[in-house]
Amino acid sequence: DAMVIQNPRYQVTQFGKPVTLSCSQTLNHNVMYWYQQKSSQAPKLLFHYYDKDFNNEADTPDNFQSRRPNTSFCFLDIRSPGLGDAAMYLCATSRDLGVGEETQYFGPGTRLLVL
């Protein structure tokens, strides 16, 4: 089945230790997103890729970086995780239809714990 896969499902890291979260998709969608979701809050868009074009949200901290080496894979790098970065990180994809009706397909998320 076509899907969005995130690994690992749970990630524990130490304060200040770089961590990378992975996302892959078999949907061949050209748009990929990373969201941060804290407990009982709405998903907050960090950035997205439109094909290879990177689009950063204005309020995304510099501590968060992303790479998209090919259509299928996208990575979220947190250079120096702080306690406030503990959250669920959601990867999503969509196919740009050019008609403003794109829906997003989400992965199961990676829950990050910072010790």
Place this chain on the structure above:
Amino acid sequence: SQQGEEDPQALSIQEGENATMNCSYKTSINNLQWYRQNSGRGLVHLILIRSNEREKHSGRLRVTLDTSKKSSSLLITASRAADTASYFCATDRGTGNQFYFGTGTSLTVIP
């Protein structure tokens, strides 16, 4: 913030009852979508309603949209315990591939 607001924040009903949740947003939209999130999981798309539509149905789901009031509602009829989840509305930003998510409604359906 451009995020939508949803109410109620939490809703608890008995199985078989109907559940209604509301979403209000701030800017003009092309479409509004509803997503569902089971605890600790990713979001799943439920339904999309265009700005020129007033009502849409999908199975037990009924969505309405009032662009003059910048609000939408999601009705789940004949609820089931499996409907227990958080429900989020999402509005486009006009670019077609970016969205604002609302604050969500946590629905609990008691068997």
